Amino acid sequence: MRGLIIGRFQPFHLGHLATIKAALEEVDEIVVLIGSAEQSHTLENPFTAGERFQMILNALDDAGITSCMVIPLRDINRYAVWVSHIESMIPPVDVVYSNNPLTVRLFSEKGYDVRKPPMVQREAYSGTEVRKRILSNESWHDLVPRAVVKIIESVDGADRLRELALDEGSES
Amino acid sequence: MRGLIIGRFQPFHLGHLATIKAALEEVDEIVVLIGSAEQSHTLENPFTAGERFQMILNALDDAGITSCMVIPLRDINRYAVWVSHIESMIPPVDVVYSNNPLTVRLFSEKGYDVRKPPMVQREAYSGTEVRKRILSNESWHDLVPRAVVKIIESVDGADRLRELALDEGSES
Amino acid sequence: MRGLIIGRFQPFHLGHLATIKAALEEVDEIVVLIGSAEQSHTLENPFTAGERFQMILNALDDAGITSCMVIPLRDINRYAVWVSHIESMIPPVDVVYSNNPLTVRLFSEKGYDVRKPPMVQREAYSGTEVRKRILSNESWHDLVPRAVVKIIESVDGADRLRELALDEGSES
């Protein structure tokens, strides 16, 4: 059986990893879709799909997980055809794991078996929280896999985020 | 003579119906353009163009109005060519009915006869108000034609809106 | 019951009209989708969606047919989501009438009842033939409804086609 997990992974954190581990108790392999793949260099979406891809790859590798396929997916911004769009791009899946209400709704409307993964420390393990802490120079290393720290550092991610924050007040 | 009425119709309400009736006192037939046709499943645009199309169709049918053409239109988000875009898609119109300042301005700049329909109970008869009431479980049936109630119920529209509201706080 | 007929209608000809008439023996109303609505001013697609819309409108009017909805539809060029795209834009249909193999296949794959309308003099009643005759100044008026002749003349359509033909050899 094959499962589907969709996220923006800005960045990939321990909550994502826990969800994947939990799902792998129920399915044999998992398609990990990197949503909003075309987005990068914004406060909400600081990292490119390539960078996020590598975070996930290395983190799964460190965790000894080999049964995931990672796929970047550009947005189409038309929810009425979104599920069809995804279906046309990936191998068929049997289960969708998501706590996102819109994702839950759209896949349910198409008859999918949608399951809510247990939320692990949701307030801390969230992309929003990680980005906030990076920005405000608080400790964030314990919220993400070790491999993610390395990649964010290698692309100078903290500085990137802080510069993007300056951008808010300026006019492009 | 042919008139043009543009709206998002999220959903089609009694104010829209009143505008159409008033306009039909001046013109023979009306092109009803469903704007933002590609949008759906968001708090601002919960219904698909197909669902909105059917609302209008059935409501006009119930009201015995047969001289309307309903046409869904995808946004192009380039206001400088917006009127040209519309002109290339529909049969020619003589009058544009709108209270929307941007629509008024863009069609006026191109020399159209733009008329402001009388506003009927604008505070209640507005898409924003209807969506707010559906969301907060207040009474909304009296703001829309009977046919619209049926369609919203048949697509489980109230639940859809409430789930989309949950989505605000979550990360996709 | 509602039927669907899809075409580019470049231009609308008597074969199209015959198909609509035949379909109306089986269904109550018909959605007439004008495909490739964004195309115009090319040899294959000389007329704008607006011009084609008016051809159909006037021809149906002359024929006393009132149970058709005409809708222009922009291409999306992604066949895997094409049916979903159409479904999200129009009211639901029960039957699809088409002799186009791709349309037949795509709607059949989604479980639609697809019926092939009888072909009436296909070699003459085809858009390709009409455009060829206009270009080569042969008689073409008897291939299209009277209303279509008028509209093509009013937009100077024969000259447009001939000038577009010159364009083939030149570099833009």
Place this chain on the structure above:
Amino acid sequence: MRGLIIGRFQPFHLGHLATIKAALEEVDEIVVLIGSAEQSHTLENPFTAGERFQMILNALDDAGITSCMVIPLRDINRYAVWVSHIESMIPPVDVVYSNNPLTVRLFSEKGYDVRKPPMVQREAYSGTEVRKRILSNESWHDLVPRAVVKIIESVDGADRLRELALDEGSES
């Protein structure tokens, strides 16, 4: 040597002109990129690229500056390929002048020599401030070159902005 200056120029003001003059002390000619060229008729982007083009053209002409190339550029909204996109559209440049943190970062990441022009009265000489004053009917003529006043008046820009402001509260 050739420099690059990117802006939205909504509208072109004296701060922009000062930046160009300062840059021309260091380089021989300047490419002036009009960003968000497809945007117009919104509160943030009231003027078309064509109108902005003419503002810059006339202002530079009045200032006796002849070594600028003005180029409108549509957004692509994919920052990861933004610099490549620009490189493919314009002649090569040696220096980029910008105070915008995102622009600074993206061009720096590609190895460009990015220089921050001195900010001249930034609080007053900003597009936001000019638009605010036009809207609230405060004095704004002294913030922009004389030629810009003329063009804004010729396109009835103040009225346009005020009508667009009305639009905020209404539903399209």
Place this chain on the structure above:
Amino acid sequence: MRGLIIGRFQPFHLGHLATIKAALEEVDEIVVLIGSAEQSHTLENPFTAGERFQMILNALDDAGITSCMVIPLRDINRYAVWVSHIESMIPPVDVVYSNNPLTVRLFSEKGYDVRKPPMVQREAYSGTEVRKRILSNESWHDLVPRAVVKIIESVDGADRLRELALDEGSES
């Protein structure tokens, strides 16, 4: 070290498999990019990205190859930014394997190590040849991995291709 192989894989054939095997003698893992991912249901591109994905997945699985990442990639049709586009979507690669002159040129211009894999029976092991044989009902099973035969049969691929061939002569 990581290699990159780009193809449309319409369908995945034994030549593709040989290329992957040869490349894996030089690199540790390979990114297999499915180009033109948005295309399907045409004579040149009969299979969806999802179908092609599954072909590759199963064929690699049967061959005992575990060090490949398969990624569908939509076209952007702007060759000047194509390499940047790919770089932003995938993890970094060290070598590009390609016999396609355009791919070779574009990656070479960006300084990549581009290597030409040995061509194995190019006249037979080509997507064009496989599609031709399917269409003309010649033997084609020996040109593709066993898993690909199964998937093409499960999606009724031969019929799909033949119907699409009919489409050539008809007007959409």
Place this chain on the structure above:
Amino acid sequence: MRGLIIGRFQPFHLGHLATIKAALEEVDEIVVLIGSAEQSHTLENPFTAGERFQMILNALDDAGITSCMVIPLRDINRYAVWVSHIESMIPPVDVVYSNNPLTVRLFSEKGYDVRKPPMVQREAYSGTEVRKRILSNESWHDLVPRAVVKIIESVDGADRLRELALDEGSES
């Protein structure tokens, strides 16, 4: 008075230069629009907009012509709004110079003063001819301004064209 000349300039040749010179006898300045700006690295469109821009810039400079504005313009592929699109991007023009029938028609339909520049040795001075000669290694230097030869050589343009020609027979 301001004139408009539109071309793809693949590459800019002596016929283009003659047209500009002839037009400058009638108007004060000229907007030179580089069409299909997003295209490059194909047999029909080998050069990027940036490269073409520089060809024109340097050739005009050598010819002592200072009254031209060069602007790259991406295609929109919707002829019905094409003129509106151009109008929204550039300063207003009084005359359009073109021998291209489609351009002539579209601008004429909008009421522009369209003039046909005298054709100078059209069979030789054409982009098609120049590209053909480069490809087949015939003499082509005498068909283009000296500056264009230099730029094509500096970007290794002949090799690029020849490699792209190989691409015809291969599958991407």
